[in-house]
Amino acid sequence: MNTLATVEIQRHGDISLAQVRGEIDTSNVREIAAVLEAEGPRAGASLVVDLSSVTYLNSATVKLLFELAEALRGRQQQLRLVMNETAPMRGLLLMLGFDRVVPVHTRLEDALAEMQAGATVGGEGGDADAD
Amino acid sequence: MRTQIEPAADSIDFRFPAKAEYVSVARLAAAAVAARQAFTYDEIEDLKIAVSEACNALIAASKTLRRSPLRLHLVPENDALVIRVEAPGTRLEFNVRANGDLRPLDERLLGIFLMQSLVDEVDIRHTGDLASIVLRLAKRRREGFNAGSSPAEQD
Numbered sequence: 001m002n003t004l005a006t007v008e009i010q011r012h013g014d015i016s017l018a019q020v021r022g023e024i025d026t027s028n029v030r031e032i033a034a035v036l037e038a039e040g041p042r043a044g045a046s047l048v049v050d051l052s053s054v055t056y057l058n059s060a061t062v063k064l065l066f067e068l069a070e071a072l073r074g075r076q077q078q079l080r081l082v083m084n085e086t087a088p089m090r091g092l093l094l095m096l097g098f099d100r101v102v103p104v105h106t107r108l109e110d111a112l113a114e115m116q117a118g119a120t121v122g123g124e125g126g127d128a129d130a131d
Numbered sequence: 132m133r134t135q136i137e138p139a140a141d142s143i144d145f146r147f148p149a150k151a152e153y154v155s156v157a158r159l160a161a162a163a164v165a166a167r168q169a170f171t172y173d174e175i176e177d178l179k180i181a182v183s184e185a186c187n188a189l190i191a192a193s194k195t196l197r198r199s200p201l202r203l204h205l206v207p208e209n210d211a212l213v214i215r216v217e218a219p220g221t222r223l224e225f226n227v228r229a230n231g232d233l234r235p236l237d238e239r240l241l242g243i244f245l246m247q248s249l250v251d252e253v254d255i256r257h258t259g260d261l262a263s264i265v266l267r268l269a270k271r272r273r274e275g276f277n278a279g280s281s282p283a284e285q286d
Contacts, residue, residue, distance in 0.1 A: 004155065026187050027151040056158075056176075058183050059241040088176055092248060096241075 004028050005054070007035045015115050017048045017108075023056035024064075033064045037071060046078035048111050057089050062096065069102045080104075080111045141207050146200040149193055149218065154186040157203050157216070164205045165212050170270060177249040178268050182214055184242040185264040189218035191239065192262065211251075214266045221262040223255050
């Protein structure tokens with residue numbers, strides 16, 4: 001992976017937490033996608049992707065997130081996204097209706113807590129306004 | 132004697148390889164110029180995304196051709212920053228105006244949607260074999276605005 005971004009994976013029981021830091025753009029999005037997609041099958045039930053420390057992302061990242069959500073849903077796995085209030089593109093992701101596909105949280109603790117509580121995916125379990 | 136500097140005289144032009152790994156150079160250059168014009172942090176962040184999308188669109192469109200370097204022109208105006216990204220030997224086929232309904236997801240349409248959402252004007256032009264995307268970001272009027280206090284200046 002180039003030096004623009006890093007991905008760190010942590011395990012919290014059945015939940016895998018992927019913390020992405022730095023900038024995601026067309027030059028490194030495929031590498032980041034490969035890490036996240038490889039983590040998906042290992043994640044017993046769910047994957048939380050924390051983008052709170054991402055300082056830049058673009059359309060390639062948005063596409064990655066939609067595709068990741070679709071791939072996990074095909075395996076009956078859950079995906080949750082963490083983006084704080086000031087995260088770049090948060091407003092645009094919500095405008096695109098991403099939170100109707102995947103719960104978007106402003107705080108990591110909330111995403112993990114709802115995941116551990118077995119909340120359902122698809123708009124009921126969490127949303128941008130719920131935090 | 133005080134010399135009046137015309138904004139147009141401060142324009143910046145450079146070329147960079149038409150490769151994804153150099154797009155960050157273009158967006159950082161645009162951000163640096165915007166910061167000098169005292170755009171806000173949020174405006175500069177939006178501009179960075181729009182510039183990257185313009186570069187990526189031109190790089191993607193030139194994939195089947197011999198890739199010439201992209202040219203970036205940054206033209207500060209009194210109340211705006213105009214950015215022109217040019218790719219020789221490229222043809223952009225953007226006949227569709229993107230809207231918020233982007234599923235099934237098309238990265239090209241998404242890029243257009245982002246540019247249109249983030250800057251004030253987006254213009255796609257062809258002159259001979261030269262394709263260009265022109266972005267214009269206008270400065271918003273702010274009460275009590277202090278030109279020296281843009282947070283982006285601190286980056």
